[in-house]
Every structure is written in C-alpha cells, then in structure tokens.
Amino acid sequence: MKDTWSSLAEVVYKRTYARTRGEYLENWPDTVERVIRGNISGHSVSPEEAARLEYFLLNRKAMPAGRGLWFSGTDAQKKLGGSALNNCWFLKGDDWKNLIHAQDLLMLGGGVGFSIESQFVSKLPKIKKTGIIEHQSENADLIVADSREGWCELISRVLESYFETGKGFSYSTKKIRPRGQPIHGFGGYASGPAPLIRSVEKISKILEQRMGSNARPLDVMDILCCIGEMVVSGNVRRSAILILGDVNDADYLKAKRWDLHPIPSERAMANLSVVANEYSDLNPLYWETYLNGEPFGLVNRHNMQKFGRMGEEKADDAIGVNPCAEATLCHGEPCNLQEIILPHLKDEAEFVEAARLMHRWGKRVTCEKYHIPISQEIIRKNRRVGTSITGCLESELFKPEILDRVYAEIQNENLSYSKELNIAESIRTTLVKPSGTLSLVNDCSAGIHPAYAPYYIRRVRFASNAPMLEILKRAGHPIEPAMRMDQTIDPDTSIVSFFVQSPAQTPVMGPGFGLIEQLNTVLLAQKHWSDQSVSVTVYYKKNEIPAIQTWLAQNLGQIKTLSFLAHSGHGFLQAPIEPMTAQEYQNITSTLKSIDLRQLRPMEELDQEVDASDCDEGGCPAK
Numbered sequence: 010m011k012d013t014w015s016s017l018a019e020v021v022y023k024r025t026y027a028r029t030r031g032e033y034l035e036n037w038p039d040t041v042e043r044v045i046r047g048n049i050s051g052h053s054v055s056p057e058e059a060a061r062l063e064y065f066l067l068n069r070k071a072m073p074a075g076r077g078l079w080f081s082g083t084d085a086q087k088k089l090g091g092s093a094l095n096n097c098w099f100l101k102g103d104d105w106k107n108l109i110h111a112q113d114l115l116m117l118g119g120g121v122g123f124s125i126e127s128q129f130v131s132k133l134p135k136i137k138k139t140g141i142i143e144h145q146s147e148n149a150d151l152i153v154a155d156s157r158e159g160w161c162e163l164i165s166r167v168l169e170s171y172f173e174t175g176k177g178f179s180y181s182t183k184k185i186r187p188r189g190q191p192i193h194g195f196g197g198y199a200s201g202p203a204p205l206i207r208s209v210e211k212i213s214k215i216l217e218q219r220m221g222s223n224a225r226p227l228d229v230m231d232i233l234c235c236i237g238e239m240v241v242s243g244n245v246r247r248s249a250i251l252i253l254g255d256v257n258d259a260d261y262l263k264a265k266r267w268d269l270h271p272i273p274s275e276r277a278m279a280n281l282s283v284v285a286n287e288y289s290d291l292n293p294l295y296w297e298t299y300l301n302g303e304p305f306g307l308v309n310r311h312n313m314q315k316f317g318r319m320g321e322e323k324a325d326d327a328i329g330v331n332p333c334a335e336a337t338l339c340h341g342e343p344c345n346l347q348e349i350i351l352p353h354l355k356d357e358a359e360f361v362e363a364a365r366l367m368h369r370w371g372k373r374v375t376c377e378k379y380h381i382p383i384s385q386e387i388i389r390k391n392r393r394v395g396t397s398i399t400g401c402l403e404s405e406l407f408k409p410e411i412l413d414r415v416y417a418e419i420q421n422e423n424l425s426y427s428k429e430l431n432i433a434e435s436i437r438t439t440l441v442k443p444s445g446t447l448s449l450v451n452d453c454s455a456g457i458h459p460a461y462a463p464y465y466i467r468r469v470r471f472a473s474n475a476p477m478l479e480i481l482k483r484a485g486h487p488i489e490p491a492m493r494m495d496q497t498i499d500p501d502t503s504i505v506s507f508f509v510q511s512p513a514q515t516p517v518m519g520p521g522f523g524l525i526e527q528l529n530t531v532l533l534a535q536k537h538w539s540d541q542s543v544s545v546t547v548y549y550k551k552n553e554i555p556a557i558q559t560w561l562a563q564n565l566g567q568i569k570t571l572s573f574l575a576h577s578g579h580g581f582l583q584a585p586i587e588p589m590t591a592q593e594y595q596n597i598t599s600t601l602k603s604i605d606l607r608q609l610r611p612m613e614e615l616d617q618e619v620d621a622s623d624c625d626e627g628g629c630p631a632k
Contacts, residue, residue: 018450023609024477025075026078028083041067048077048373065363070349070353071350072347073346073347073367074096074348075447076346091378091388095343095346096346097333097343098114098120099122099123099329100340101340102124102125102126102229103133105134108232109161110381111123112240115250120249120250120331121249121250122250122334122338125229125253125261130225130229136171136221137173139216140176142177142178142180142209144180145179146183148179151178153185155184155185160205163205164212166178171216180209188200205239208239211235211238226255226261230279233279234273237278250279251332253284254283254284255284256285256290259294262294262295267301268301282572283305283307285308286309286312286565291558300554304573306573307561309565309569314326314327317437318416319568319569323540327339333442333443333544334544336440339387339391342393343384347367348367349363349367349398353453357411357415364415364419365418365419367396371396389432390433392432395439397441398441399451400453400454402457403453407457412534416538423435437541439539440539441457441538441543445585457543459515459516459517459518464511464593465509465589466507467506468504468506468587469505470502470503470505471503472501473500473502485601487506488506491504504583508589510594524553527545528560547571547573548575549573549574557573
C-alpha cells in the first residue's frame with residue numbers, strides 16, 4: 010500500500026479533478042467528501058457505508074472513474090444527472106441525428122463509440138444538392154447561442170441541409186464568448202468561435218463531394234472526427250471517439266495508413282476498430298495496418314452477445330463498445346465505471362468489501378436522470394455497471410481463484426441491492442478499463458498492463474494557457490508545443506515530460522513479459538473477472554506480427570475486444586510513453602526541483618488532462 014503521493018500523482022489530481030472551493034482549490038479529502046455526497050444523495054445509505062466509502066477513497070483503494078471524481082457532488086450533476094457521471098457512450102450511424110447526439114455527449118466531456126458499419130450507414134438518405142452555408146457577422150438566418158445547445162443546433166442545421174432540405178443558410182457567431190474566457194460549471198476556458206467555423210467548413214466540404222449520392226462509411230467517420238476536433242480545440246474539453254467499421258471496407262482500412270497518404274488531422278480524434286467474429290474475417294488489407302499504419306482494434310460481437318465472463322453463457326443485446334472498448338453497450342447506452350486499486354488493498358477481505366461498495370456506487374448512478382430519451386430507457390432496462398480493477402500485475406490478489414470469489418460476491422450484491430432499490434438486476438457488472446489517468450493518480454500500473462519500461466518518459470498534455478505550466482517550468486520539467494497528426498503545431502496544447510521509475514514488483518514489457526504474456530493476461534481477466542470486456546493495448550514489434558496472427562487464430566473466440574500498438578515506428582510524433590535508460594533517468598531527475606502546487610490559486614484548475622495513454626491508438630478521455 011502507498012501512503013504517499015508522487016509528484017506526478019499530485020499534478021494529475023490537482024489539474025484534472027480538484028475543483029474550486031470558495032477561496033481555495035480542493036485537496037484530496039475535499040474531493041472525496043464531494044464525490045461521496047454526490048453519489049449517496051437521495052438514497053438511504055447508512056452512516057456506516059458512507060464511512061467505509063470514505064476510508065476506501067481517502068486511501069486510494071477504490072473510487073469512481075474520472076467523470077465521477079470531476080462531476081459528482083457539483084451543480085453540473087444536479088443539472089445534467091447521469092450524463093455528467095458516465096464516461097462514454099455508444100451510438101450507431103443509421104441516422105444523421107445520432108451525429109448530433111454524439112456531439113452533445115462529447116461537449117459534455119464524455120466519449121462516444123460510433124458504428125459506421127454499412128448495415129447502419131446505408132440507411133442514411135442521399136445527400137442533397139445544397140445551397141451555400143455562409144458565416145456572416147450580422148443579419149444571419151441563425152444566431153448561434155453561446156452554449157452547448159447552440160453549437161449542436163448549428164451542426165444539426167448543416168447536416169439537415171445536406172441530408173434533408175437541400176437549403177443553404179447563413180449563420181453568425183457574434184454571441185459566442187471570445188477565446189480564453191473561463192467556463193463556469195464545466196470548467197476550463199472558452200475556445201472562441203473559430204473551431205466551430207472550421208468544423209462547418211470541413212463538414213460541408215466532405216458532404217459536397219457526395220452530393221447526389223450516398224455518404225460512405227468513411228465520410229460519416231470523418232464528419233464525427235471533425236466534430237471531435239472542434240470539441241477539443243483550445244483544450245476546453247476532451248474528445249474520445251472509437252469508430253467501429255466493417256472488416257471488408259477497404260476505404261476504412263486505409264484511413265490511417267501513413268504509407269499511402271497524409272492523414273487528415275481530425276482522424277487523430279478516433280481509435281479505429283473492426284467487427285471480427287472469426288479469424289478468417291481478417292484479410293490482408295487489415296494486416297497492412299499493423300505494418301504501415303495505426304493497427305485496427307478487434308471487436309468480437311458474437312462473444313459480447315453470448316457470454317458474460319468467457320465460458321458463462323449470458324445473453325446481451327450489446328452491439329458496440331465505448332472508446333476504450335472495455336464496456337459492451339447497446340445503442341444509446343453509457344459505460345458506468347468504478348475502479349478498485351488492487352496494490353493498495355490489504356487482503357482479499359478488503360477486495361470483497363471494495364467490490365461490493367463499488368457495485369452499489371454504480372447501481373446508484375443508474376438511478377440518475379438522463380436527458381436523452383433512448384439512454385434513459387436502455388439504462389433503466391440494463392442497469393449496466395462496470396467495476397474495474399487496476400494495478401493488477403503488481404498485486405497478489407490478481408489470481409484466478411481470488412477473482413472468481415470476488416466476482417461471485419458482486420453477483421450476490423447485484424441481486425440483493427437490486428431488490429433493495431426495487432430495480433432490475435444489472436445485466437453486466439465487471440470489466441477492466443485501461444486506467445491511464447487514474448493509474449497516475451493512484452501511483453500504480455494501468456489496468457492489466459505491464460510497465461512499459463523500467464524507466465520512462467511520461468508525457469502529459471496541458472492547455473497552453475494552463476497556469477500550472479509555469480510551476481512545472483520552474484521545477485525544471487521540459488515543455489514543448491504539441492504536434493498534430495499532420496505534423497503542424499497545435500498552439501493550444503503544450504506537452505510536459507515527467508520521468509518515472511516503474512515499481513519494482515511490476516513486470517516490465519520485454520523478454521520476461523512479452524507479447525504472448527500480455528495476450529494471455531487478457532484471457533485470464535476475461536475468463537475470471539470481466540463479464541463485459543478487457544481494455545488493453547498490446548505492444549508489438551513488427552517481427553512479432555506472425556505470432557499475433559497465430560495467437561488470434563487460436564484465441565479470437567475467447568476474447569471480446571483487443572487492440573495493438575507498435576512498440577516503435579507507430580507514427581506518433583510525441584508518444585505518451587517513451588523508454589529511457591537508468592542513467593538518463595538519474596541525470597534528468599537530479600536536476601529537477603520539487604513541484605510546489607500550493608502556488609495554484611482558485612479558478613486556475615483546468616478541467617481536462619489531455620492524456621493519450623488510456624487509449625494509445627488515438628484520442629481518449631482524460632477524466
């Protein structure tokens with residue numbers, strides 16, 4: 010167990026989850042008090058249960074996922090209900106209005122899994138020959154309101170013009186607040202109207218090329234990615250998108266091939282995956298993404314719908330996943346995440362107690378109100394909860410027999426607490442999330458991942474106007490401007506390097522814990538813990554691709570989702586993690602000064618950490 014916080018953990022917590030409390034910025038006990046209050050409000054929770062929740066959160070043994078840490082107990086939770094607390098959602102691309110639902114959720118700081126499979130996109134109407142859509146300063150047909158709803162209304166009008174009416178229009182952004190002004194409630198700083206205007210121009214250009222014909226799945230993907238790029242501009246919010254496509258769609262499989270063409274900057278917003286229920290579905294064009302691009306993830310829909318934990322038949326109507334692919338979801342359904350930090354627990358008894366408490370926490374989240382009717386309906390039906398475990402490979406509790414026993418205790422709690430609340434039992438209860446950001450806060454390895462290297466550089470992205478940058482600069486941490494996928498500089502984002510020594514007890518990626526060991530760990534977690542899925546990014550070297558193919562030929566029928574990333578040569582200009590030698594680590598850390606976060610003043614918290622480690626293939630949620 011770890012009683013002290015590392016500098017990196019403090020930095021990530023303060024800039025990602027600490028909120029303003031009157032004259033000061035929250036400390037961890039303040040955050041714990043707030044998020045527990047937000048979760049138990051309106052429920053008959055005993056003082057004893059509340060005290061145990063406080064014990065587990067204060068000691069970083071268990072907690073809600075990042076969205077819960079940021080929004081629980083705030084006015085935003087009172088206004089938005091469950092939409093403020095759930096991390097990510099899944100939608101299908103059979104209706105252009107679902108792109109607007111996705112925008113709404115992204116602007117709330119969530120993430121979206123989105124299917125562009127032909128079975129859905131083929132239902133979209135043909136694109137109309139449309140008049141001019143023009144930005145004007147005055148006397149416009151539409152004055153865009155300075156709100157989430159206003160931005161969604163404009164993009165909705167654009168899509169309506171191309172898919173329904175064929176009529177152009179003019180719009181004005183004169184009411185949108187200037188760049189740099191603070192956003193109260195959600196947090197962060199306004200980006201100004203420029204990202205919205207650029208998004209309208211990009212979306213119009215995509216659709217103009219298809220006027221008189223049907224949109225391709227790739228076009229729908231690019232529209233959503235343009236929306237995602239708009240949402241993240243200025244680092245006001247993060248955008249997490251997973252695109253789920255057909256394994257035989259050649260255009261889609263070439264979308265992130267570095268060797269074929271420059272990659273449009275907006276495509277950096279999304280992870281790309283395919284539905285593949287059989288190994289024979291994986292064609293040569295699919296495997297080219299492993300050699301010369303960003304490798305596509307895999308989603309086995311058959312297993313998602315047939316099994317809970319692998320080997321246990323338990324039907325589910327889920328058709329998609331969230332952006333990190335640990336939650337199996339129906340259309341309009343969100344993931345509902347909690348986390349248990351295994352290395353911080355004393356013993357199996359604490360593991361059981363944490364699991365029961367976190368399941369109850371998640372069950373109460375399903376009782377919140379949701380502003381999207383389809384979501385309200387499916388959440389009430391499924392009551393899906395996703396209790397995760399992290400720091401697995403550095404804990405003696407990550408053993409099949411212990412996982413089986415604790416899982417059984419969760420099922421007992423599912424039955425009893427559902428009766429107590431007079432609601433349906435949760436159709437699914439467990440998963441393994443990647444835990445990139447929360448693992449940093451909790452000073453542990455992420456999910457079921459091994460350590461990347463004994464010593465490594467950890468790059469964390471900040472808004473370029475974040476006040477914390479000056480504090481980190483004075484402490485000696487290198488800071489550089491962020492580079493986009495198209496190799497242009499993003500002036501709104503800065504990257505700070507931290508230097509990390511992996512815990513001694515954690516396996517390190519390499520000869521002792523290589524590709525096959527990583528993959529077999531997925532099998533263990535999918536069989537003994539997760540009745541949804543296991544999110545993992547398996548690192549590989551290109552000479553290991555035949556080994557991946559052999560393993561998948563034997564085991565694709567035993568997993569639900571999987572993603573890969575080349576250990577090097579992956580195309581990322583500023584990878585979130587980069588190995589370093591022990592000597593380099595010692596040389597650099599000897600020059601660093603302590604980070605004094607007491608210098609942060611109220612209203613200087615930044616609402617989002619732009620952390621690419623949760624889903625190493627693309628954009629992912631920071632909270």
